[in-house]
Amino acid sequence: MREAQALATAAGLPVLEARMLLGHLTGYSRTQLITRDDEALTPARREALAALVARRLAGEPMAYLLGEREFFGRVFRVTPDVLIPRPDTEIAVEAALARLHGRARPHLLDMGTGSGILALTLALERPDAEVWATDVSPAALAVAQDNAARLGAGNVRFLRSDWYAALPEAVRFDLIISNPPYIAAADPHLVQGDLRFEPVDALTDHGDGLGDLRTIAAGAPARLAPGGWLLVEHGYDQGEAARGLLAAAGFAEISTARDLGGNERCSGGRLAT
Structure with a gap:
């Protein structure tokens, strides 16, 4: 997960947003993302993350990328x-x-x-x-x-x-x-x-x-x-x-x-x- 987060932040995404997208993609909680820090993404998930990062950098709201918002x-x-x-x-x-x-x-x-x-x-x-x-x-x-x-x-x-x-x-x-x-x-x-x-x-x-x-x-x-x-x-x-x-x-x-x-x-x- 560390490597995937680094790729997202290197592209220009804030750390918090990178973690949110990773959690959405993997289904992991914030704690699980930390405890599984050495786990690598599959090629399919890496590609999906790259697509989400590109959409976010283009300005698309996080709520639409995550598919949810609290109210x-x-x-x-x-x-x-x-x-x-x-x-x-x-x-x-x-x-x-x-x-x-x-x-x-x-x-x-x-x-x-x-x-x-x-x-x-x-x-x-x-x-x-x-x-x-x-x-x-x-x-x-x-x-x-x-x-x-x-x-x-x-x-x-x-x-x-x-x-x-x-x-x-x-x-x-x-x-x-x-x-x-x-x-x-x-x-x-x-x-x-x-x-x-x-x-x-x-x-x-x-x-x-x-x-x-x-x-x-x-x-x-x-x-x-x-x-x-x-x-x-x-x-x-x-x-x-x-x-x-x-x-x-x-x-x-x-x-x-x-x-x-x-x-x-x-x-x-x-x-x-």
């Missing part, structure tokens, strides 16, 4: 069909759990579920809940369903839907949550860093970044039970706009939570009873 203390499978889970989105989970406190057997809806991090985390934190998870992408839904099976979230119903379009008319929810595409089409970040490799339709509405937020806010009152909540993640500079959309849709008790960097990140409001 809210759980490991989720991720592929290039879904966004990479980010710690800032945990703010939305915390906001949702706070609003559900004291409410038994809540009905929840996560729209644009992607890998399922919001729907599944809420389902596992609140096993008494009935959770719906929708996405317009069949590939994303397949990843979310696989994560549900892996994590044992049996109280989640998956549905392919373009926002509210495929939801049964009679269904009402106590809380709707979404991390929709909110990056403006002209934002230079779309061609920088990890975003270059993530699904563009999950990042941007191909407009001003507020299009999907408008659709979600405007449609939520017809899908919420009296006193139900809507929570949406948004860009660091979209808090004021998000609060305005919620107010225009008739929501009260509107507030915005800040992420780990102190940026406005998740806004929500309550439907009047």
Whole structure:
């Protein structure tokens, strides 16, 4: 393993990333990599490592190379069909759990579920809940369903839907949550860093970044039970706009939570009873 790690670092990969790729390739834990330091890679694994190193040096995110990322203390499978889970989105989970406190057997809806991090985390934190998870992408839904099976979230119903379009008319929810595409089409970040490799339709509405937020806010009152909540993640500079959309849709008790960097990140409001 020492030789393989040396080859990876000599190519320009940081030591930690080299160890992570080796662990992924071999299935060895960090301790096993140390105790088996003199073990040589097979030719096939050496070739596979070289391919992973090349992809990483080209900028491909580690989450896609490893096929997983931790979120809210759980490991989720991720592929290039879904966004990479980010710690800032945990703010939305915390906001949702706070609003559900004291409410038994809540009905929840996560729209644009992607890998399922919001729907599944809420389902596992609140096993008494009935959770719906929708996405317009069949590939994303397949990843979310696989994560549900892996994590044992049996109280989640998956549905392919373009926002509210495929939801049964009679269904009402106590809380709707979404991390929709909110990056403006002209934002230079779309061609920088990890975003270059993530699904563009999950990042941007191909407009001003507020299009999907408008659709979600405007449609939520017809899908919420009296006193139900809507929570949406948004860009660091979209808090004021998000609060305005919620107010225009008739929501009260509107507030915005800040992420780990102190940026406005998740806004929500309550439907009047």
